[in-house]
Amino acid sequence: MGGFRKWAVYLVALAGFTAASASAAPVQTEHTVSQLVAEGPAVPGQPLWVALDQKLQDGWHTYWINPGDSGLPTEVNWTLPAGWKAGPLNFPAPHRFTTGPLVNYGYEKATRILARLDVPADAKPGSTVTLTAAANWLICADVCVPEDATLTLDVPVTAGGSPDPAVAPLFAEARAALPVPSPYAASVGATKAAVTVRLAAPGLTADQVKDAYFFAENPDLVEAGAPQQLAVTKDGLTLTLKPTGRATPGPVNGILEVTELVNGQPTTQALAIAIPADGVGAAPASGGMSADTGNAPVLPLWQAVLFACLGGMVLNLMPCVFPVLSMKAMALVRHQGAHARLHGLVYTGGVLACFAAIAIVLMALRAGGQEIGWGFQLQSPLVVAVLAYVMLLLGLSMSGVFTVGDQFMGVGQGLTQGDGYAGSFFTGVLASVVATPCTAPFMGAAVGYALVQPWYVALAVFLALGFGMALPFLALACSPWLLRHLPKPGAWMERLKQVLAFPLYGSAAWLVWVFAVQVGAPGMTGILVGLVLVGFAAWLYGVTHYAEGWGRRGGALAALAALALAVAAVVPQAVGNAAPAADGKAVAMTDGFEAFSPATLDKLRADGRPVLVDFTAAWCITCLVNERVALSSDIVHQALKSHNVALLKGDWTNRDAEITRVLQAHGRSGVPLYLFYRPGQAEPDVWPQILTEAQVLEAVGNLPKQSASAQ
Template structure:
């Protein structure tokens, strides 16, 4: 857009003032090489500023520092009712990577009925650059940023500039003291993570944002306003009435009607009266289960299917998923053990056993649902299988599997005095055996995620407690249904093999899957806590074996020998649990920032982080993200069956697919949020990002090699020069 002669004269004065002022500021500050030469455009003076020298393998922060002509403004990520955000395209040395732009908290500009979000006078946008580990100290690299922005007053002018910055590479460096105030001010202008939990609800006519901050009252808060990152979420020009309840602040927003279901990100600006003076704080809000952006930061996908499931479909999916759980290897040994006992029963007796088994399953699933919902209500970021993120729970399950296996192998038995407990809890003929077999089968099923159940459980965790309970009970009923059908069918019972000596032999054979389950759980524990924890749980396994043997050889003795054997066995079990209890919070296992387990690059996968994903996508590479856990049987089977073959590796390599792995073995809130954003409550989750595609493809929970090859094969092959 051209200006007239009067405006040109004004602009000439602006250029002279801006350049002279900036030069004077540099001299006063004594800055000698921390900044590049500024570039003057019609209404803006722009330059790049580095926080210090580049150090191989460490991040370097760079600021896009802009001074604006008085009366003019630029725009935030969401410009509001009109405008365009600032964009930067980087040209960097080989191996360097640029992260997303970190914008300061915006201001509101009102023009008639329109409201815009942006900045006036000056703005500093921060960018993290990842310096490759093979950068050579002693040299200098040139960073080039092609920036474009829209600057407006009564009229709007698109501007652009190519900015360059020469940065020295050093083996070690501290931040440049000369530019430290600039970066301190830039970081102070960024929104801070909200100390309060936030939630969003609503529909086509109204969106309600709730901030769980009981300490905020109408007497304290002068104003509150929500800047949504997604311009399709909220009408920027609409009023945002604020009210208060005993639970905190409530903001009423007007939806545009264009947003898809998904996470909500933005900034809640709260102006409080402190000693009679208004003080404004910008709180960064990230809500995984809202009705917001199609794509959240770090690859949180658009609109989760679970968020829009009707209740009847969620219940149906849960029931089907529960039925499929019976086919998972973690459930088979326990279920087989109980199914074998049915050959002793007929008619009404067998049906009662089926009902009692079902009651045990439902009781366990109801308990899991209650604990899970209570923890989530308290702010915990957890999902399906959360209990197996506790090393102590994993260790105790390993001990239980070992004891069951030893009992089935004949190392020890429990006498009639403990009917309803001990052996009767899982493998006897009484009703207590059926009930606790249902409980045990449900507990060991939690590492597994079957088809259908992912969407159903994801839906349940976003609903009120009574809806969530209904879905979890449907999941339990589906799991119990095959056994209940067997116990209730006289025809099926008649066609089962007759009791005989083969039953004892089969019971001994079924002990070995239980030993395998115990060994697998020991491995999971070692992954969670490291080598020291591995030694402790192996000591515990020896103590459990000793306790079983001691109880077995003294059980039928008389007097003090039987009591002494029982007491010795109990002491050994207590010592076994004590050996692993200290590692419940994690041990020496390598952890990535945020609690995620570091992933070895030996299989081609790097550790998942939102920043890494954003950088890879910005480079135009296809990305496969595998969210997994060591205790997830489904995940391990998929990795072995569908992701580990040479054919798959070659297909991924030939199309330059970047591989990221999010390990949820230990609790990680960041991974939990990504799972929730895709309507999942647990792993596995496979996200496949195609270049130029805003939303990822979500692969099935049960993978085959053919499915992977078909998805990857649709990408163009990498050129020979890229090889």
């Protein structure tokens, strides 16, 4: 009943208001009373201001031009007499509404949106024109309801006139709610890492400015829900914002809301900011950063290429790659001169082809709006399962269960045959594929740089990464001196091949664990059955490989059928990808770590605590080694605890767009990434990708002494 009486009061007030001014009819929808109001009569050749006046039910809100993280703006479609023109809607400065992690921009209780109508010079005085506005809006509380109304307004045309005093208070309030042109020069800088809004206001002090917030008109410019970091200097104020990554070059318009103390009282002013496209520059590399952003390193191309090449060389030492490459290198002892060099070049071609393909797919997906980075394919459980099968097959081949390796990997006698070159090529492809779970030193900065560059620059960096990976084998193949110093071929090669099978079995077991982490324990049945089928296929192919006629062909077909069944066994779990944890996180939060979120990070930093954020993934070998070597010892735990360091873990095992954006903001395309936030320091320290216990202890030990007792 209370709500009904309130709506009745609104309608009575609007009816009286209508009778005193223009012939307008208020329209009531479920949660809104709307009316079109003219400021006065229409005068030929002069503008006429009209207001869309809306009263909203208590607890409900509508939206601004940019609704924020969700919602839709109010829209008006005009039907006007011939010669009349409608200008853009003038929205009042919005309010912020927070619902969990989401931030929206809009209005509650009431809103008045102004529009300027241009009256043609040939409008006839003494006539009456009808203006029609088809308005639609979204109004939300706990639920959202789309509403619309067709509003009409009869306006007399007079030779001269003045604003109607009956509506003067309404239009005065509407204009007072509009943002005012900024009296200070404003500038905007934009990079992939941050959007920076500056107001040149000399004389402002941090004691005067209590708060500032930028409402961007373009919803693709900045993340509404991300914190905005304020810095006040003698030259003015700076806001550092988190970009969405979707914006295209163009002008920047919005409202900068500044709250400052005037005579001891907080006063908020909404300043209209309009920066033309040619005035939008690059954000500086210094200054405060949002809690979940940072400054991506700016590398010259030559340095990115060099880092990529060095990182690629280190990839050869990874446990998935080393056994394959070692046997390929040992096979070269049978060959000298041009033959060995050709195998080296073909192997290099396979590596480069694979890295080029990875780069093209990665850039294409990112261009389509996907938030992905290095190792993205391992966020697919199906890819992880197939890689586990490949590792098992390679291990079984090196253990002598079957001899397809003579063709595929190009070892032993296969190198003396024509298809040995094909083996070299596919060995390069295989080595590249199995290297993707790994991130080497130098590599992170180079790949991070590549992903924010034009496609041809990115391709050059990825090819440099592949060339670095192929370089040791290529150097060996092209150096007669190195080949002469390799051990002579013999029975030891077979024993070495069998020994090197076990790292591949270990890699397969690790990938099975990653699969289980991604899909949960119930999904283990499919991959375990698949592994049995893969083993059966390898054995069957091995025992029928030297058979004659249909025996050999039948064995090969049966082996292929078993492999197909192995893949089919994991498809239901892999495609469903039901995360085991309720929060969707696959990596267990142990040893005092909490799950990362920007809100948690902001709260911990606001409390004055140092914070270590570990961005990791179950399929990242480097991450797991770092956790075991540098972050798991008692002495490290004690140091972190004694300095009251808060521990957050960002799990990237399955795709997470928010974590991808954090990685990109710090110039990385993949994990691991370690960010160490010191109290009072705007930007985090970025730790190396290969960690040691000594590095962690040194970084924590350098904390200010007072942080050890922070609560």
